[in-house]
Every structure is written in C-alpha cells, then in structure tokens.
Amino acid sequence: MGICRVDIHLADGEAFDIALRVVKAADPFDYLVLQPEQKDRRLIQVYMRDGPAQSLLDNLQSVLEDRKNWRITVASLDVTIPKLPEPKDEKKNARQQNTREELYVQVSSGAKLDRDFIVMVILSTIVAAIGLVSDGVAAVIGAMVIAPLLGPILGFAMGAALGELALLRRGILTLLAGIGIALAVSFALAMIMPPNWESRELMSRAEVRLDGLALAMAAGGAAALSVTRGASSALVGVMVAAALLPPGAAFGLFLGYGEWQLALRAALLLSLNVAALILSALIVFRLRKIRPRTWIEQQHADRAVWLNAALSGIFLLVSIALILLLDLGQTVDIGN
Template sequence: MRLVQLTVPTGKRETILDTLDEREIDYVVTDETSSRKYTAVVYFPLPDAAVEPVLDEVQNAGIDEDAYTVVVDAETVISRRFQALREEYEEGDVGSDRISRQELQAEADDLTPSFPVYAVMTIISAVVATAGLLLDSPAVVVGSMVIAPLIGPALGASVGTVIDDEELFVESVTYQILGVVLAIAAAAVFALVARMTNIVPPGLVLANVGEISERLAPDLLSLAIALGAGIAGVVSIATGTSVALVGVMIAAALIPPAGVAGITLAWGQPTAAIGATVLVLVNLLSVNLAGLLTLWYAGYRPENLFSLGETEQRVRHRIVGLVVIVLVFAVFLGGITYASYETGNFEQDARDEVEQVLSQDQYERYQLLEFEVVMDNDYPFRNPDRVIVTIGGPPGETAPELADTLHERINRHADGSVNVEVRYVEVLERGD
C-alpha cells in the first residue's frame, strides 16, 4: 500500500477533493502557506493497484508536472473505506500487485547510477569475475555478480519503451552497450597482465578450467537463464519487491561470459571468444525481450493515451526485432548444443566398441582401464580429435593388431578421421 502526498494548485482544491470523494478515498488536507501557487497538500492512502489510475484521474483534473507528488510505502492502514478500495482494485494477479507507472519510472531511474559510477563498478566487477574464472573459483565469480550495476540499464530500456520515455530508453541502451564493451575490455587487459606477469601458470589451458570451459561452448540452456532473469527482474521491480538478488541473476548472465571473452582474447584465441561473446549478446537481448513482454503483459502503458497507438507500434517493432535477433543467436547456440550431443553419442559408441573388442576371446587377458576422448580447439563447434585407450594386460605382452582394430572400429562412428592411441599398462595379479 502507498501513502500519496499531493500539492493542490490554486483553484483546483474543490475539483481534486471531489475526485477523491467520488472514489471514496480517505484523505487529510492541510493548508499550504509557503507559496501562492499552491493552496493545500492532500494526504491519502491507496492500494498499490490504485495509485496509477487515481493519479491519472487527479492529473486530468488539473495537476501538472510542475506540482510535486510524493508516493511512499505505508505499513498499515486501518479503515473500512480503504478495505473496500482494496477489494475494488486488487484482483490477485501481477497486474493488480504492480506499482504505478509513475513509481516504475522513478524506480528505473534510481537503479541506473551516474555513468562514472556505472563504468567503475562494471570494470571492477569484470576484473573480479576474471580473477575468479582464472582461479576456477565459483565463489569469487558469484561475488563479482553482486557488485555489477547491470540491472538498471537492463530493465530501463524496457521501461522506457512501454511508458513512451525515449530518453530513458536511449540512455539504458547506451549504458548496456558501453557496459558490455567495458567489461570485455577490462577482462582482457587484466587477463593479459596476469598472463604476462606469470600470476597464472604459463601453460594454463583454458579448456581445462571448469568455470571457463563451460562458457566457451554455450548451449540453448543459456537462453532459459537470460529469459528467466529478465522476467524475474521486471516482476520484482514492477511489484516493488527487492531487486538485489534478481540483479545478481542478471549479472550472472552477462559478467562471467564477458570475462571469458576477455580472457580468450588475452590468450590470443579470438575464435574461442566467439562462443562467450555470443553468449553475452544473446543473454543481453533476451533480458530486454523478456522485460519488454512482461511489462506490456502487466498493463503498463504511456501516460498520454493519444500516444498509445504509436507506443504499441513501437513496442511491436522492438519485440519483433529482438525476437528475430534472439532466434538467430538461438540457431547458433542450437548448433553448439547439437555438436555436444553428437560428441556425447560418439564417446559412448566408441567406448562400446572398445569393450566389445576386448570381450573377444583373443583379448581376454586385457582389460579397459581408462577411456578418454580429446577434443580439438576449434571453438565453439568442437569435434573429437583423438581417443586415448588405456589397457591393462600381463607383463611383457602386447597386441600390436589391437590398435589397428580399435582405430577401424572407432572411426566408424566419427564424421572425420580420429586418431586412436592405445596405451598398455602392466597389471600384476597376486594370489592370496
């Protein structure tokens, strides 16, 4: 619930009070003596869902933007008329639980810091994320998400679109673009310094670092994370609940992939940066798309009804544009997902072939100790490069023809030629 404090311009007192009386809204009026332009201040409680329609009606009665209106949280209101008002406006859905358009705009503005602060916090967040990625530390990576100031610009573009605030939209889009560039650049510079000064091991293989490798070849599940973050972010801001944890989720979709993109550039592997960069972009666009759809579904519309048609057209065009771009990236991610699926099938089929060969009578003295598929470095669409088969057998015995047999059987399941390495390990068995 909200407590509204409204200044009453000269000559509008009776009109505004009549409007509140018609709505059966309790109010308190105090005289205003600090200015001739205003004659009174009206205080009245409202349910969250009633703030926007009541303020719109009052504004139509003569309150212009030069007057100030303050809307604050109210902990408790004890009044039969207020309860009746609550039953009239609250329907138990997102639309009735949401804050007013005026509060939404103010909230979006508050969540976006000044650009110097935004730039510094983004750079710090990217540097911390890069350190956590190189250390393979999930805790440090999560810490970088907490300080990332991305939720304001990520949701501000959607808010600006639905309420017809082009200034907010342009500012938010600019912040997002610059934020991504700053994050990747800061990560690249920090990773390059760490590599040149040997802070990290000189022979570090990025594919062997779990926090990095999972973002070098992202799959379609990344879309679910970004869309969920966008919807949760908008629902949290629109209902006036805390957005801190949701901000962490949005940062999780953007900051670590940006850090990985910077690290791969510092390692001189631009092709490996493709997957992480695409992940950043698709996550960013998905957050904006989910936010835009959720806000429109929640019933937010521009203040001026005469611009409603123009705003609807603009929203429609931006939704279509975002959907098309996201689908293009989704096809790319789908290709990576399919490649991973094919690799998994190849690994299982190859292992089965090895086990079938070793089950033959002439190889009954041998046993499979270890099986490994080594992938190539052609990110993001990696393919099997070689298969390493470690076999245990009696001391001094080998089966030279086994390598040829395994090579032929395993390559039946490969699209291209895959090298097969067979390693023998002597196994000593002792009786009791």
Template sequence: MSARIVQIYLPESEIARLEDILPRHSRRYWREAVPGGQEKYCCIVQQRYTERLLDELEDAFASVPTFTAFVEQLEAVLPLIEETPATELPLPEDLSPPSAIERFFSRDRLSTDELYDDIEESLHIRPSYLLTVTLSSIIAGLGMVSGQTAVVIGAMIIAPLLGPTMGVALAATVGNRKLGQQAAITLFIGCVFSVLAGLALGYLTTVDPLVPELKNRTVVQLADVALALACGAAGVLAFSRGSSLSLVGVMIAVALVPPLSASGIYLGAGYPDASANAMFLFAVNLVCVNVAGIAMFLIQGLPPKSWRLTGGILAIWAFLLVLLMSMMAGRIFLGFGSWDAILDRLSVGG
C-alpha cells in the same frame, strides 16, 4: 502492504476538480490547509490504483504551476485495506477492465513513476558507474579463471548493469524514446568497459582456457536461452515490486556480466574463437532478457503509450532471438559451436 499514501498540493480554486477525482481511486483521504494559499490532500491508495490516480492527476493539473504530488510507501494502516472483488473501485470510463492475469500480477506492482525513479539514477554515466562495471568484471573474471563460483556470484551482487538493462526494457514497454536512448548508451558503454577489464585480465594473468567456469561461457545451448528468459522475467518481476536490488542484480548479472568478462579474458589470452563464442552467448542473453522483460512488464499491466510501437519493438527483439537461435542451431549442426569443436580449438590454441 500493497498501499501508498499520496500527498497532493493544489490551490484552493482547484479543490472541486480534485474532490471529483479522488473517490474514483481512494476510499480514505483528508484535507488540510497549508501556507501560501495551497490545500494539501492526503489519500491512502491501494497500489493497483496508484498508476491510474497519478495519470489522472497529471492530465488534470499538469498546467497548474503550484501543483505537486508525491507518493510514499505505507508499512501499515488500520483498519486494514482489503483487496477483494467487493472492495474494488470502479474503473474510469476510458479504461478497459484488466484481464485476470493482469489483475493478478499488478496487485503489488510499483507505479510507472516509481519505476522511473528507481532507474533514473543508474542511467547516468559517472566515474562511479564505470569503476563499478570494471571492478565487477574483474571480480567475475578472477572467479572464473580460478574456478571459484562463489566469487563470480559476488561480482553479480554488485549489479552495475541492472539499471541500464531494466531501463531498456521499461523504455520499450512504455514507448519512452529518451529513456531508451539513455539506457542503451549507458548499457553499451558499460559492456565495453566490462570487456576491456576482462581483456586486461586475460593479458596480464595466466589463463587455463579449459577451466569449467570459463569454458561454460563459450557454449550456447537451449538451456542457456531458457536461463536468460527466466532471469529477465524474474528480474523484472522482482524489480517492479521493489525487491532488493542485490536480488534483482543477481538475476540479471548471471546472464550478462560473466560472458562479457569471459569474452575479454579469452581475447586477451589469445583465444579469439572462444572470445567470439562468449560474446555470442552475451548477445543471446541480452536479447532474451529484453524479450522476457518487456513481456513481463506488459503482463503486469504497465501501460504503453502506443501498443503499435511497443508491439513493434517486442517483435524486433523476438525476431533477433529467433535469428540468434537459428545461428546457434546452425553452428552446432555444422560443428562450429559444439562442445567438442570448442575444446579442440582451445587445446590447439593453448
């Protein structure tokens, strides 16, 4: 269900302020004393109000040394909490009312803190992360080389680039520079290891450059742009609702891991032109995923710290997308990126 239980610990001297805050975000809450002079409040909060409750708690009590609040998901509660216009709690005076689209999409979205918590662990460059990226790329590469689509999908389920990719989009949306830098570095290193794994695979195995699973990663068409935009939007939509990470990973990995692996394979096999084309597909997909991801986070009502900063970042990603699409159109018009031209170069290279 779309509700959370929020537990709050405060000294007794702060209770009056807390009891002034809670009715604006919750209709059910109760109090109990705990050892150490603390008071514990438990409140049931509809998910759409969790974000604003946590923000107000942080503003009011961040300076209180013993203040603690944490959020847990509820599986069921009786009597039921209905989400209708009649049960809607009034907004604080400093918040503007959400649009109809924002209201619809934000009903069951995780709060920003919950999203941070889901992403944080995947942003550290650990041996397990590097090994997972490498293995995922090898599995995807072997699937493409052998023409086995099911194997490529299996590599996507591993989803090693999910956290960093979501982290970049989330950081751009909320304007968190530290998160953005950490996510970008982790994503970059993961991409390097993915290409290196494909490079080793292309060098050590016999590669038929015309296998459809590989060849399809050397051509960029409008359908690929639409696919990457859909993957980014669907991935963020599922991720922000706490869906299975495997499901979200497939959505993101379909646009990122195979082109990276294919680029390394073609380079290791001695087809630099095809390798460059695969890397170009990856660049288009990465930009599309971020454009769609940021837009979907904003549609769901994720609150930016600065609309000017977030709008500027989104404009840069959109500009890069237009630039890459112009390059794609130019390559096809001049014959460098057409299907026949690529097949000719692969045949000659073989």
C-alpha cells in the same frame, strides 16, 4: 497490498473542486483537506491502497495537466493503526504494484552511466576474470553479486514499454558501455594472466546451451516482476549478472588469448542472453500493464515496442552470424 499517501498541492478554486471530485470518485479509505500557510493554496492528503492509486494519479493528471501551480507527491506507508480490513471481492485478488511514476524514478536512477557504475563494472570484471581463469566458483559468484548490470536492462525494457525514448536510450547506452568496459578490462587481464584451459568456469562460457538461455529469460522476467512489486531486486540482479558478466569477461579473455573460435562462442552466448533478458523483461512489463497514460503516448509506446523487437532481432541476427562464422571456422579446420 501496500498503502500509500497521495498529496495534492494546488491552487484554491475550480482546480481544487475538480481534484476533490476525482479523489472522492477514487473511493479512498480516508482523505483530508488542509489549508497551508498560503491563503490561496489547498492540500488534499489521500490515503489508499497501491493498486487503485495508479488510477487516481492518471485521472488527476488528466484533469490538471492544462492548469498551473499544482504538484502531486506519493509516499509509501508501512504501517497504519488501526489495521485496515482486507479488500473484498475482486479487489482482494488485486496484485500489489508500484505506480508507474514510482517505477520510472526507480528504474531511471538505476540505468545511469556514472562513475560508480563504471568502477563497479571494472571491479566485478576483474573478480570474474580471476575466477574464470583460476576456476574459482566463489569468485565468479562474488563478481555477479557486485555487477551493476540490472539497471540498464530494466531501463531499456521500461523505456520501450512506456515509449520513453530518453530512458530507452539511457538503458542501451549504459548496457553497451558496461559490456564494452568488461571486454576491455578482461582483454587487458589476458595479457598478464596465463590461460587455464582446464578451468571449467572459463570453458563453460564458450558453450551455448538451452539451460543458459532459460536462465536469461527467467532473470529478465524476475527482474521486471520484482521492480513492479517493489520487492528487493538484489537476488534477481545476481541472476541478470550471471547471464551477462561471465560470458562478457570470457569473451575478452578469449580475444586476449587469440582463441577466436572460443571468443565467437562466448560472444554468441552473450548476444543471445542480452536478447532473452530484454524480451522477457518487456513481456512482463506489458503483462503488468506498465504503459503510458494518454492515447498519444500509447502510440509512442507501440512504436517503441517495435523498436525493442527490432533491436532484439538484431541481437538474434548477430547470433546467427556468429553461428555461421563458427561453422565456417570448423569447416576450415577440418579441411586443413
């Protein structure tokens, strides 16, 4: 379990006394009370493990939220000398987890729709489309490495878990923009690249299989788990991109080639993967107790979870509609 330092800047007086009592009740392994240059200010530096730090932050915000001129900052510490003893009893099994506030900042920054995101989606789609048409496995894998699609998936799921509609909206808009850009770029590339119907990489993106859905579920859950633990998300980002970018690029290519049946199959795979990614990430966030601090905010989160479930249901309904269209198209072909 990691170690963090919580700095509490506030005015001297009653607020300081209350905050100090909250700090002592949190049982940190060390804390300091400092006097800044401003005579009417105090600084409390608290050193504790990451897990209990969330409770301390929640309690401090509860007692200070109606007061003015205070600020809390959190910094992760890699090393402390001498080495701290391992936690005992039930604390020993506590799971390492970043604080809710740290997670929000990290996920929110990754879900932004900016110039870098757009350029990376364009470049990754070009690489993916070339790999699909040329049956180049290495090119498809390279496209998944650079595709920035992990951020909006996590942003959407965390926005639902916290009831943060702004983050929820940012995540879904960035995700839709990324998918839309991938479709447009691959559609344009289909105008200049002849089709290769012998390409296994391309034709496999028109197949809906259980192992593909399992990949999407595992990728969404692993992405949410990695970000809550503060672990590197590079590899799970590749897994998320594997579930989204190749089917999206294949969808645009098939549309450009005028192969509507294959395009519908790729769209079906893409829709199912998006629903699986979002639902599995949301489940992990809920299991890791990523939820709002106050009771009122919790009500908003419950509504957001229902909204998330409804949107995922829409993806599933779209998938069912695509399946029906595919069945109808096959019936017409047989009749002809």
